[in-house]
Amino acid sequence: MNKSVQSADHSRKTKAWYYGHPSTGSRIFDICNVVFMVLLMVITVYPFLYVLFASLSEPLKLYSHQGILLAPLGFTTRGYTFVLNYRAVWNGYLVTLFLATVGTSLTLVSSLVFAYVLSKQDSMLHGFFTFMAVFTMYFNGGMIPTYLIVKELGLLDSLWSLILPGLISTYYVIILRTAIMSIPKEMVESAELDGANEIIILIRILIPLIVPTIAAIGLFIVVGYWNSWTNALLYIQDGEKQPLQMVLRQIVVNNDMSAAAGTGASNRSGEDSATRLLLKYATIIVSVVPVICVYPFLQKYFTKGVMIGAIKG
Amino acid sequence: MTGEKIIPRKTFRQRLVRDFKRYKLIYLLGFLCLAYYFIFCYLPMGGIVIAFKDFRAARGIFGSKWADPWYKYFDQFFNGYYFARLLRNTLLINVLDLIFGFPAPIILALLLNELRSNSYKRVVQTVSYLPHFISQVVICGIILDFFSSSGVINQIITLLGGNRVLFMQDARYFRPIYVGSGIWQGVGYGSIIYLSALSGVNVDLYDAAAIDGCNRFGRVIHVTIPGILPTVIIMLILKVGSMLSVGFEKIILLYNETIYETADVISSFVYRYGLQKGNYSYATAVGLFNSLFNFALLIGVNALSRKVSEVSLW
Missing domain, CATH: 1.10.3720.10 (MetI-like)
Incomplete structure (x- = not known):
């Protein structure tokens, strides 16, 4: 404890010294730097704000508007009413919720179990297990052979095809393994003496000690499932089983809102394309909001995310 | 020290059996996970063979006939219009x-x-x-x-x-x-x-x-x-x-x-x-x-x- 106080004090002192007597050039740089960061934030956030403003604008005003939006043009929640009545979107939401709950739990549990297996470094097959897992990070079968295997397993058009092909992520396994291995051996050994088997040790002793890592990885997995769409693109034909991102792709990228017909979006064709524009923006917002809600929690774990990113490359 | 020399080293098999007994559950879980890797990572790697075959859906990956010559599809790609x-x-x-x-x-x-x-x-x-x-x-x-x-x-x-x-x-x-x-x-x-x-x-x-x-x-x-x-x-x-x-x-x-x-x-x-x-x-x-x-x-x-x-x- 003494040591940490010392080092904190030292770094503060150094920082003060570092910025001690700023020259004019240094001051100018500071100002430019701050301004640059403001610009960066504006550029990062503005596209999302634009979509938000557009989704709340009166469609006809939006249609004739030129240039950037600084606030909604007029105010209407009609776009969101359309989304509420758009069955495909809700269906997609349900599929995605299934992935975010069932998929996340399965991925987390299986990754944790494998991480535990890999953490037993003195077992004789440890090297073999590790090699078999790590090799898949550098080489894989590729899109077509994987598709054919999924097909032969009879998983096409099944929701399981959205979970199983990526069930265990080797990156997460390695991070979890590192976390498990950082726990002192004595804790495990004393439990072993008390007659606890491996499963009990994992559940009662190890998992409670690495909850922060598990939470971090869990959040990354949830966001991953929420944003996933390529498995559905490859393996799902049935419109009823498309996850939210695929529905979104249909609306936002392919501009195909045929499924919206009959939702009472609009019967007058003049207003039709304008209201469809609203539907597009509103759907984006509806799909992004859950991620924004999780974002503050994710933030706590960015450094862990770095490790994930670093290994992932 | 002399004791170590006298006792013969256990054979690989004996050590493996002992290891299996000690880590029964670990190995069980390990092989379960490995089964996953086998099905969804290594089987597709095996499926790569269709690059050297004339794949027909009805015959499946391993039943399809070998391409003639085996590098037919690579040849098609390298000499094709899209390669460059x-x-x-x-x-x-x-x-x-x-x-x-x-x-x-x-x-x-x-x-x-x-x-x-x-x-x-x-x-x-x-x-x-x-x-x-x-x-x-x-x-x-x-x-x-x-x-x-x-x-x-x-x-x-x-x-x-x-x-x-x-x-x-x-x-x-x-x-x-x-x-x-x-x-x-x-x-x-x-x-x-x-x-x-x-x-x-x-x-x-x-x-x-x-x-x-x-x-x-x-x-x-x-x-x-x-x-x-x-x-x-x-x-x-x-x-x-x-x-x-x-x-x-x-x-x-x-x-x-x-x-x-x-x-x-x-x-x-x-x-x-x-x-x-x-x-x-x-x-x-x-x-x-x-x-x-x-x-x-x-x-x-x-x-x-x-x-x-x-x-x-x-």
Whole structure:
């Protein structure tokens, strides 16, 4: 404890010294730097704000508007009413919720179990297990052979095809393994003496000690499932089983809102394309909001995310 | 000590049996997980054989007949019309990304590190990481909307007195849009790894440099940058090691037939020819060429780096 106080004090002192007597050039740089960061934030956030403003604008005003939006043009929640009545979107939401709950739990549990297996470094097959897992990070079968295997397993058009092909992520396994291995051996050994088997040790002793890592990885997995769409693109034909991102792709990228017909979006064709524009923006917002809600929690774990990113490359 | 010599070493089999008894549950769980890897990772690797076969769906992967000659589909690809175009597009996107996209997060990390206010730094970080967590579909939807003929970018161009540009129908604009939007998406999140490397730089070195008469800029050049260089090199190895891969997700979301000339890359081609047109063997051959090339590249760059800079992945 003494040591940490010392080092904190030292770094503060150094920082003060570092910025001690700023020259004019240094001051100018500071100002430019701050301004640059403001610009960066504006550029990062503005596209999302634009979509938000557009989704709340009166469609006809939006249609004739030129240039950037600084606030909604007029105010209407009609776009969101359309989304509420758009069955495909809700269906997609349900599929995605299934992935975010069932998929996340399965991925987390299986990754944790494998991480535990890999953490037993003195077992004789440890090297073999590790090699078999790590090799898949550098080489894989590729899109077509994987598709054919999924097909032969009879998983096409099944929701399981959205979970199983990526069930265990080797990156997460390695991070979890590192976390498990950082726990002192004595804790495990004393439990072993008390007659606890491996499963009990994992559940009662190890998992409670690495909850922060598990939470971090869990959040990354949830966001991953929420944003996933390529498995559905490859393996799902049935419109009823498309996850939210695929529905979104249909609306936002392919501009195909045929499924919206009959939702009472609009019967007058003049207003039709304008209201469809609203539907597009509103759907984006509806799909992004859950991620924004999780974002503050994710933030706590960015450094862990770095490790994930670093290994992932 | 003498005792050890007298007792014969247990045979491999005996040790394995003992190990199995000791780690019964661990091995059970391990083999369960391995079964997963076998089915979803190693079976597809085995499925690569269809690159050398005339795949017929009715016969299945292993029942299909061997191609004649066995390299038929590779021959078709290398001598085909698309080979040069795909190679060029894939490489060019990566080269542009290496030139513009690779330094961007490093520069951002250095600039963030120079901010005086820690709370301001945290705000900038939080905001700049955001696009990384938004789905590719949403990001590409926004890009397509902004760059469409009646989108915001064109509205601004016409307000400034210019003429409308059909960004997404003009092959010239695809690469800048792809690489530029990639930087926008990834610069913040990419900077995290350099920031964490920066926090590991020894603060005493700054004092020493200052005593030696270094100004602020000099300290960045002589202390900060050398401090994060190993991280930079690792990231560079990974980047160069994937020089021939561009993920198909963003490409197929952004491209359309009119701009295949610059936008079509190997992975999007594999998707189109394999899954959409059903040329499984041909597309697998193209994909195999791609992953083997990348694998070799990664190993080569890593070996080179180990020699030159003593930093390497393994």
